[in-house]
Every structure is written in structure tokens, then in C-alpha cells.
Amino acid sequence: MSERGDMAEPLVHGDDFEDPVIEAAEASHDEDDRLKPEYLTAVLDAVEDGDSEKARDLVSPLHPADIADLLELAPSERRADIAAALGDLVGAEVLSELNDYVRDDLIGALAPEQVAEFASELDTDDAVAIIEDLEEADQQAVLEAMEPEDRAAIESALAHPEESAGRLMQRDLVAVPEHMTVGQVIDYLRDSGDLTRDFWEIFVVDEGHRPIGTCQLSWILTCPRGVPMSDLMKREQTLIPVDMDQEEVALRFQKYALISAAVVDSSGRLVGMITVDDIVHIISQEAGEDILRLSGAGEGDINEPVLDSYRARVRWLLTNLLTALVASTIIGIFEGTIQQMVALATLMPIVAGVGGNAGSQTMAVTVRALATNQITGSNARRTILREIRVAVLNGATVAIVLGIGVSLVFQNMALGGVIAAAMVTNIITAGLAGASVPLAFDRMNLDPAVASSIFVTMITDSMGFFAFLGLATAAGLTG
Amino acid sequence: MSERGDMAEPLVHGDDFEDPVIEAAEASHDEDDRLKPEYLTAVLDAVEDGDSEKARDLVSPLHPADIADLLELAPSERRADIAAALGDLVGAEVLSELNDYVRDDLIGALAPEQVAEFASELDTDDAVAIIEDLEEADQQAVLEAMEPEDRAAIESALAHPEESAGRLMQRDLVAVPEHMTVGQVIDYLRDSGDLTRDFWEIFVVDEGHRPIGTCQLSWILTCPRGVPMSDLMKREQTLIPVDMDQEEVALRFQKYALISAAVVDSSGRLVGMITVDDIVHIISQEAGEDILRLSGAGEGDINEPVLDSYRARVRWLLTNLLTALVASTIIGIFEGTIQQMVALATLMPIVAGVGGNAGSQTMAVTVRALATNQITGSNARRTILREIRVAVLNGATVAIVLGIGVSLVFQNMALGGVIAAAMVTNIITAGLAGASVPLAFDRMNLDPAVASSIFVTMITDSMGFFAFLGLATAAGLTG
The missing domain is CATH 3.10.580.10 (CBS-domain)
Structure with a gap:
């Protein structure tokens, strides 16, 4: 009955218990149920030495989900060799548990007939997960190699849009x-x-x-x-x-x-x-x-090819470059004031940075609440007001600490007052922006996590520099 | 059989289907299965008018999970009135579906005997979830009001640590x-x-x-x-x-x-x-x-009392203030250089900001991979190397764009070269820090999400200012 065999976990803390399965699990898994590096090294060494039998002995007690982990943890250039050495231990279930990128790599090395055989062993939804990411031509080849009935089930699933219920469902039911x-x-x-x-x-x-x-x-x-x-x-x-x-x-x-x-x-x-x-x-x-998404990290999968990660992230960084120019332009307006008092240049990143952090906090809370359907038209205004209340308290506290500190260090009460006023302004702005920007995106049916942070950071940076340098100019501060 | 009644969803897009349950769902729910603001207003109005019967008629088709949503969406000062008007529609199941903060509010208004009665209707795990957050004295009162058998089950669950399997489990099984x-x-x-x-x-x-x-x-x-x-x-x-x-x-x-x-x-x-x-x-x-956690937003629940949110977040912002001082001090070292060329003050936040963003990307990817057990001792080094590779590509791209832009705008090739070199340095630093800081915290058995971003931001800010102003000083740039 090993085909539906879940594996026992290392679980018993007393030592009155001896079970070969548990002992095997202790040899391969650490206390967090992750594969031990020593264990992985042992498997890799066995494969490298061409000792498939030893590799298979080591791996055979593992649950398919753990075999999938093993392949993911192995260096990418070794994965095909490991899979070859393990033979039928890397079956349909292991494939369906694999990370998408790692699976695509491995499947690329298989003949369509083999993929078709694996797919036939799985529930429709798992088979679809394996086949849907293949290139059009490979997909066709795999489908043609399948039994007509299985093929029909998969083709009908593939007819539904990606990430829809039609792709997730299995057709076998009672x-x-x-x-x-x-x-x-x-x-x-x-x-x-x-x-x-x-x-x-x-x-x-x-x-x-x-x-x-x-x-x-x-x-x-x-x-x-x-x-x-x-x-x-x-x-x-x-x-x-x-x-x-x-x-x-x-x-x-x-x-x-x-x-x-x-x-x-x-x-x-x-x-x-x-x-x-x-x-x-x-x-x-x-x-x-x-x-x-909030950080612009794209798929954010550690198995994603480097070039794909680069493409996803650099787009975000270049956008960020543009918004940073806005903040930079605002500083440029006040060059004369900075010239008169260089200490302003030293202090201004504090106002922008802490404000940015306050914005991130509010944004994280709002994005999570939106994602879990906790905010609707009924409580959107209340949520914004709540965030502003928190921001007023935060702003007042940080402003007092910062204002007193700056007054003392620079022996300049006016400078302390200016930075305190700028800080409280920016934290309240951050609270308002951090809550209302994601809500606005959501109302426009855009994903609030994707675009919000660019805007909120631009707002808190710009407001930080503007409030601080503007107030300093208005107060006529000079070094 | 309404005691286990899930509710039908608004689901049918054709109009060849007429079903009173579905029609009721369409009146109360929007297409995303959230309660409509109009519907909530109708219930609130009925309660305000003292028309409990109408309120109950409106609410009775709802699933307990939706009644819980209704209470959460209502303004906090109205919730007790609504619960009173709805009477037994707000039963044990609704309580167990409620947000912790909202539930504590409502339960505070109930007699211990009532809470005990609700708890007796639930599985042990759900009853424990309701009782575990009560104050010690209230908890005692509720337990004393329960049947001995139920009480024993709950007391034995409460004997296990919070957030442990012992609290989550139910004792009824076959x-x-x-x-x-x-x-x-x-x-x-x-x-x-x-x-x-x-x-x-x-x-x-x-x-x-x-x-x-x-x-x-x-x-x-x-x-x-x-x-x-x-x-x-x-x-x-x-x-x-x-x-x-x-x-x-x-x-x-x-x-x-x-x-x-x-x-x-x-x-x-x-x-x-x-x-x-x-x-x-x-x-x-x-x-x-x-x-x-990465943003220091604490529990981050929109139902959390404002003062609790303030306390959680201000601690983080004050820590952030300290780390911002480090960056500020580094700028202070180069005051002389800034005095000679104020444009540096204008441009320096770009280098720090884009670097910070690159750090956030890497940090988000690493924190997620750690949380899902995708990184172990076996692939930690590989993950860091991978992030550095991505950072080199990102850094080179952003540096070229920024360097050329600055050279043209300021008609100053040297300035363009300096900012490009600083940018690439900072993005690579960000990749290294964004991957290795969370990994280091994880290895120390600390939660990588809690403390990483403070450190990574400090590193990218400081390195941004240091690299840019330091290179500018070394290059002898003057306005």
C-alpha cells in the first residue's frame, strides 16, 4: 500500500519508542521536518559515485513530498542525474509536488510518452498542473501519447482559463x-x-x-x-x-x-x-x-531562473528610480537653504525614512485586510480614520523624541522644532497615504499590493523633504 | 438541519435558475462574496429603529461566517446592539468565526453562563479559542458554569501552551x-x-x-x-x-x-x-x-484597538529612528563635500532609496522561502549567490541608466560616473544583505521577518550615502 503512503514524522520525545520508520526519519529530517544537509550530501555522493542502489536505499523511505524537496534542495545541474539514479522513486506524485521551475527543468528531459504516463496516474487537477506549463508543442505531444479518456479530461480542463476553478477541479467524484x-x-x-x-x-x-x-x-x-x-x-x-x-x-x-x-x-x-x-x-x-508584490519581487521564487528574476525586479527598480527623481527634484528647489545650513542635508533622510516606514506599516495592514476581504465599502472610511489616529499618536511620539534630540545635539531649538513639525506632518501623511492608496487601487479593481508601495514611498519621500526643507526655509534657518 | 447549514453562494450566471436562497444571497452579497454596504445599512437601520424582527429576517438567511462578517463590518459601538437584536442568530458558531478583538468585545458583555453555554455547543478547539483570550477571572467563571465533562476537556486543552497542537485539537474522534x-x-x-x-x-x-x-x-x-x-x-x-x-x-x-x-x-x-x-x-x-512583521506593523489587524496598534508600531519607528541616525552620521562626515557641491545632497537619496528597494525585494523572497521551509543548510549559500547574481544585473542596469541621465542633466561626466559606481555598489550590497540578514536571523532561531528589515535598511541607507559621498570626495567633485 505504499502508493498512498504518508510517512511517519520524527515525533516522539520520550525514548520508550523504537520504530524503524521513525529512526529513518530522524536520519533524514531535522526537527523542523526539513531534510538534513548531511543526508542530502549522502544522496548526492551516492549518485556521483554511480551507486544508484545506495541512493535508492537512502531515498526510498521518503514521502513523495520529501523526494520533491530533495530535488529542489539539490543544485540545479545535478537534478537530472539524481532523478535518473532514483528511477521510479521519482514518480507522478513527486512531480506533482515539485516546484514549477524545478519540474519544468526535469520534464524537459523526459520523453512525451513518459510525461503522459505520469499524468495518467494522477488526478485531473494534478495532471493539468504538470501539463499546463509545457510549451504548446510539448503539450500536444504529451496529450497525443495519452489514453483518449485521460486526454479528454485534461483537454477539457485546459479549456478553462488558468487559475480558474476549472483547472483546479478533479472530474472523478461520487x-x-x-x-x-x-x-x-x-x-x-x-x-x-x-x-x-x-x-x-x-x-x-x-x-x-x-x-x-x-x-x-x-x-x-x-x-x-x-x-x-x-x-x-x-x-x-x-x-x-x-x-x-x-x-x-x-x-x-x-x-x-x-x-x-x-x-x-x-x-x-x-x-x-x-x-x-x-x-x-x-x-x-x-x-x-x-x-x-509589495516589494516588487515578482514571482519571488528562489528556483526562478536568474534572468526571469532580473527582468521582474529591474522593471520595478527603474520605476522606483523615476519616483526617486521626484523627491530629488524637491530637494533641488531648496538647494539655497541647504547651502546655508548643510546640517539639513544630514537630517533630511531621517524625516523621509521614518515616514516611509510608517507608510509601509499602514500599507501592510491595509493590503492584508483587503486580501482577506476584511475591508468593504462599509468600513473603508473607518479604516482610514483609524490609521490616521494611529499615525497622529506615532507622529507625536517620534517628533518629540527627534525634536528634543536635534535641539540638544545641534544646540538649536529652531532646528529641533522644524524637524519635529516635519516629522509629525510626514507620519500623518504616511498614515493617510498608506491606507488610502491601496484602497483606491482596490476600488479601481487593480491589485493593491502591486502598485501601492511605489506611490506611498514617493509620497512619504517627497513630503518628508518638502516639509523639512520648506519649514527650514520658512523659519529662515542658517548654519 | 439548519444547524450545519452552509449557505449557497450567488453563483449562477445564466438566468434560467430561480432559487430563493440564491436570490437572498444576491441581495446581501457582492460578486466577491462580501456583504454589500446597502445590505449592512439596512440591517443597521432596522436595529436602530428597534425593529429586531426586520433585522432578524434580513440576517437569518446568512451563514454564521457571514453573520460574523456583518458584526465586524459594523461600527464597533453598534455591535452589542446588533448582537442583542439578532438574539440566537448570533450563536456559538458565529462567535467562533469572529475576529478575536471583535469577539472579546462582545463576550465582555455576556454573562459567564451564556459564554459557557455557547462553548458547550462547540468542538473543543473552537470552545478553547473563545475561552483562551478571556481574563483569568472570567475564564474561571465560564469554566465553573460548564458541565464537568466539557470543563475537563477545555481545562486539559488550556493546559497546553498557546498556539500548540494541544490547543488546536479536538478530543472527539473515532x-x-x-x-x-x-x-x-x-x-x-x-x-x-x-x-x-x-x-x-x-x-x-x-x-x-x-x-x-x-x-x-x-x-x-x-x-x-x-x-x-x-x-x-x-x-x-x-x-x-x-x-x-x-x-x-x-x-x-x-x-x-x-x-x-x-x-x-x-x-x-x-x-x-x-x-x-x-x-x-x-x-x-x-x-x-x-x-x-517585515514592516513592523505588529498584529496588523484592523480591529485592533488604536492604542495597541500605536504601541506595537511606535516601538518600531523609534528603532528606525536610531538606525536612521547611523545614515545621518555618515552624511555628516561628508558635510564639507556637500558644501562644495550641493547637487550631491539632491542626488544622494536616489542611491539610498533604490538600494533600499532592491534590498526589500531580496528580503521578501528570502523571508518567504524561509517561512515555507524552502531554504535549509543545503541551499543557503546557493540562495545568497543567486541573489547576488540578480543584484549584479539589476545594479548594472540601474547604474547605466542613472549614470547617463545624471551626466546629461548636470553636464558632468564625473558626477555621472560617481553615482553609477555608487548605485551598483549599493544594489549589490542590498542583494547580499537582503539574503544573508534573514538567513543569519533564522540560523540564530530568531524570526527573520521581525528584525531583518531594520538592519537591511540601515545597511542600504548607510552604504548608499557612504559610497556616493565617499566616491564624490575621492573624485574631488566640486560644484
Whole structure:
């Protein structure tokens, strides 16, 4: 039964427990469940020495997800050799667990027939994940090498837009009419043999194959055989339209604590099922990608080819260069004042920098709240007001500390007053911009994480320099 | 069966479908499944007019998760009134879905007996989530008002550290000995009546109540009655130690695509079960909190009291003030050079700012990769080298554009050369710091997201000013 074998974790802290599986896990994994460097080195050495058998012995106790980790952790130029040495240990499940970039590399080295064979072993959604990233021609070759039935399933999934429910769903599911009883359902399941082995609920459909209810397996197992499905099923259920974006799907799974959900086409017919194990990756990815977008890091994957990372990031840095010019121009206006008192040049980055930081804080909070649907038209104004309140408190505190410090160090009360006033102005501006810029982008249906930070930084930099140098000029400060 | 009623979503795009539930959903929800502002206003107005019946009519079609959203979206001073008007529509499930801050507010207004009643209706893990945040005295009062059995379950959960598996798990689960057959298990489930209704796998245990295998319900349903559990069960399984941190638990669920998992104590006995629906919140929260930590925004919850947000953020801004002083001091060293050529003061924030941005990009990528266990001792050096490669490309590109631009605008080739050299130096420094600072914190077992950005910003600011002003001084630039 190793084909569905999850692996035991290193878990027992007492020493009254001896289990070869756990001991193997301790040899390969550290306490955080990551593969140990020594272990990886041992595998790499075995492969390098041409000792495939030793490599396979080392790797065979691993869960497919760990074999995928092993390939990702290995240097990219060694991965093909390792995969070759491990042979069928690198199977369909390992491929489906691999990072996209690493998988594309490995698959590039395989014959279409091999890819087709792997894909056939997987659920539609996992097979699609492997095939969708291939070049058009390779995709065609793989599809042609597949059994007609599998090919049809995958082609129909590929017909849906990328990152839509249609790509995520599997087509194997259990649907029964409502007149069936619990006993009949159990008999049907036993007779049908090779249904999909892993499913968590049974969908009840009408004659038009439209879902009218759903039934968890635990309800079926705890009910007498005679109960009709129509009495047992829950009529209200969250249905996922086949064209729904995966981010939305993930939010529904989270909000309604779903384990699986029916996918319906535009006429309401049941066409597939999405299970939560395919969603947890998306939840993590969607929640984690805001941090990458806010910083302009693109995909932000450590396995991404260097040139792709360069292209994504340099675009952002060049945009940033343009916005930095705005701040620079503002400083230029006050060159005369700086000439009279060079200390201003020394102090001005503090006002801009701390303001920028305050803006980042507010922006991070707002972007997260938007991503989790916590802000709507109902509380947008309240959220901005709240952020301004926090900014007033922050601004006052930082301004007092900075103002007193500067007054003392430079023995110049006026300079201390000017920098304090500029600081409080800039932190309040930062709070306002940090909350309202992402909200404005969201209202325009643009991703607030992608463009906000460029604007907020430009605003806090410019306001920092303008307020400080402008007030210094107005106060007639001279060294 | 409304007690387990999920609600149908607005889902059908054709108009050949008329369903009162869907129509109600369309009245209350926008296309992103968020409550419409008009709908919220209607509920608020009804409550304000004292028309509880109308308010209840409006709210009764909602899923508990949506009622929780409604309370969160309402202004904080109105929430108690709304909850009072809605009466038993705001039940245990709604409470367990509420944002922590909003829930604490509402629960503060309830009698301990009421809280105890709500808690008794929930699974242990949800009840614990409600009770664990109460003040010590309130917690005691609630526990005393509970039935002894429920109280014992909750007290034993509270004995585990916060954010540990022991707090997350529910104690109701189905465990059977391995000699039972599929048929016997089904008969046992039918007879036991009120087991936990929602479960996804059955654990097989030895005489010491230690898990030795696990069996998905779908396997049981598709097997003949005579098959013994020992043949059907999967022996390898991911066991969760009761003291494991919830972040680790979430990573295991993700990595091994778990739906539920057995929790064991230090002697390996089965003490509880964690299900994926309790984990998806944690996955989202853990993935999303890095963005908040990197910016020093603390909890970053829009429902957090203003004073708490102030306290969390001002600490960060004051630290930032200190590090900004370092950069400021470096500028101070070169006051003489700036005096000779004020244009340097105009341009220096560009070098620091774009460098800071490049650092943020690398830092975001590294922090995410660390959070998802993608970086270990095996590939840490490789990751740093990769980031430096990207930085060299980025630095060269930005330096060329900036250098040529400055040369032309200021008609000063030397100035252009100096700023280009400073820019490339700073972006490479940023790549090195952005990758190695989080890695160093991680190696010291500190959270890389919490402290990294302070250091990286300090490094890129200081290096930006130092490289630019230092090279300008060395080149003997004068206005």
C-alpha cells in the first residue's frame, strides 16, 4: 500500500519508542521536518559515485513530498542525474509536488510518452498542473501519447482559463440521486470498485445532474441503511462556478471551512469537485505573494531562473528610480537653504525614512485586510480614520523624541522644532497615504499590493523633504 | 438541519435558475462574496429603529461566517446592539468565526453562563479559542458554569501552551482496534449514535491506545464488510506531537496534503485529532503575517484597538529612528563635500532609496522561502549567490541608466560616473544583505521577518550615502 503512503514524522520525545520508520526519519529530517544537509550530501555522493542502489536505499523511505524537496534542495545541474539514479522513486506524485521551475527543468528531459504516463496516474487537477506549463508543442505531444479518456479530461480542463476553478477541479467524484438510501449508496460504492479512492463527500444531484445537496461520508457511516439521502443531505452548500478565480475559491474554502466543494458550469450542472488539499497551497501562495508584490519581487521564487528574476525586479527598480527623481527634484528647489545650513542635508533622510516606514506599516495592514476581504465599502472610511489616529499618536511620539534630540545635539531649538513639525506632518501623511492608496487601487479593481508601495514611498519621500526643507526655509534657518 | 447549514453562494450566471436562497444571497452579497454596504445599512437601520424582527429576517438567511462578517463590518459601538437584536442568530458558531478583538468585545458583555453555554455547543478547539483570550477571572467563571465533562476537556486543552497542537485539537474522534472488520466498524459507528458527526478518517490503535494506522472513510465505504481494518489501513501516517507549534502543524498539513491528523502525547498515545478546516486559517495567517512583521506593523489587524496598534508600531519607528541616525552620521562626515557641491545632497537619496528597494525585494523572497521551509543548510549559500547574481544585473542596469541621465542633466561626466559606481555598489550590497540578514536571523532561531528589515535598511541607507559621498570626495567633485 505504499502508493498512498504518508510517512511517519520524527515525533516522539520520550525514548520508550523504537520504530524503524521513525529512526529513518530522524536520519533524514531535522526537527523542523526539513531534510538534513548531511543526508542530502549522502544522496548526492551516492549518485556521483554511480551507486544508484545506495541512493535508492537512502531515498526510498521518503514521502513523495520529501523526494520533491530533495530535488529542489539539490543544485540545479545535478537534478537530472539524481532523478535518473532514483528511477521510479521519482514518480507522478513527486512531480506533482515539485516546484514549477524545478519540474519544468526535469520534464524537459523526459520523453512525451513518459510525461503522459505520469499524468495518467494522477488526478485531473494534478495532471493539468504538470501539463499546463509545457510549451504548446510539448503539450500536444504529451496529450497525443495519452489514453483518449485521460486526454479528454485534461483537454477539457485546459479549456478553462488558468487559475480558474476549472483547472483546479478533479472530474472523478461520487454523485447519486436523492431517492437512494444510505444502504443503496454503500452498495453502489462497494460495487463500483474503482471510483476515485479519496473523496470526502457525496453529492446528491437531480435528473439534470444539478447538485441539490451534499452529504459527508461520516453522516452516511453513522446512519441506518434505510435512511434516504434526501433526509440526510444538507441542502445548502457552497457551489463553485467553473470560471471562478482560484483566489476566490480559496477565500470560500477558508470562510466556510470546506473540505470539498462541487463545481458547476453556467447551467448549474455538476462538472467537478475541488478538495481542500489542492486549496491549501493556494491559500498559502496567495497570502504570501502580497509581501513579494509589495516589494516588487515578482514571482519571488528562489528556483526562478536568474534572468526571469532580473527582468521582474529591474522593471520595478527603474520605476522606483523615476519616483526617486521626484523627491530629488524637491530637494533641488531648496538647494539655497541647504547651502546655508548643510546640517539639513544630514537630517533630511531621517524625516523621509521614518515616514516611509510608517507608510509601509499602514500599507501592510491595509493590503492584508483587503486580501482577506476584511475591508468593504462599509468600513473603508473607518479604516482610514483609524490609521490616521494611529499615525497622529506615532507622529507625536517620534517628533518629540527627534525634536528634543536635534535641539540638544545641534544646540538649536529652531532646528529641533522644524524637524519635529516635519516629522509629525510626514507620519500623518504616511498614515493617510498608506491606507488610502491601496484602497483606491482596490476600488479601481487593480491589485493593491502591486502598485501601492511605489506611490506611498514617493509620497512619504517627497513630503518628508518638502516639509523639512520648506519649514527650514520658512523659519529662515542658517548654519 | 439548519444547524450545519452552509449557505449557497450567488453563483449562477445564466438566468434560467430561480432559487430563493440564491436570490437572498444576491441581495446581501457582492460578486466577491462580501456583504454589500446597502445590505449592512439596512440591517443597521432596522436595529436602530428597534425593529429586531426586520433585522432578524434580513440576517437569518446568512451563514454564521457571514453573520460574523456583518458584526465586524459594523461600527464597533453598534455591535452589542446588533448582537442583542439578532438574539440566537448570533450563536456559538458565529462567535467562533469572529475576529478575536471583535469577539472579546462582545463576550465582555455576556454573562459567564451564556459564554459557557455557547462553548458547550462547540468542538473543543473552537470552545478553547473563545475561552483562551478571556481574563483569568472570567475564564474561571465560564469554566465553573460548564458541565464537568466539557470543563475537563477545555481545562486539559488550556493546559497546553498557546498556539500548540494541544490547543488546536479536538478530543472527539473515532479510534478502533485493528482486529475489527469494515462491517464491524460500520455497525459500531451506527450504534454509537452521538459520536462526533464530522470526521474524515478513523484511527486504528493498539491496546496502549497508540495509533498504528489510519483509514479514510472513503476506503471503508468502498470495501466489502469482511475486510479487516488491519488490511485496509495505511500504516504510515503523520502524527502530530501535542506540543508542536501551530505553524509547524500547518506546514505538515500543507506538505503532506492532510485532511486530518492524529495528535499524540509524549508516550505516543492518541489524545486528539486536528482537522484541516482549523488549519486553513493558520496557514493564511502565518503566510500573511510576514508582510506585517517585515514592516513592523505588529498584529496588523484592523480591529485592533488604536492604542495597541500605536504601541506595537511606535516601538518600531523609534528603532528606525536610531538606525536612521547611523545614515545621518555618515552624511555628516561628508558635510564639507556637500558644501562644495550641493547637487550631491539632491542626488544622494536616489542611491539610498533604490538600494533600499532592491534590498526589500531580496528580503521578501528570502523571508518567504524561509517561512515555507524552502531554504535549509543545503541551499543557503546557493540562495545568497543567486541573489547576488540578480543584484549584479539589476545594479548594472540601474547604474547605466542613472549614470547617463545624471551626466546629461548636470553636464558632468564625473558626477555621472560617481553615482553609477555608487548605485551598483549599493544594489549589490542590498542583494547580499537582503539574503544573508534573514538567513543569519533564522540560523540564530530568531524570526527573520521581525528584525531583518531594520538592519537591511540601515545597511542600504548607510552604504548608499557612504559610497556616493565617499566616491564624490575621492573624485574631488566640486560644484
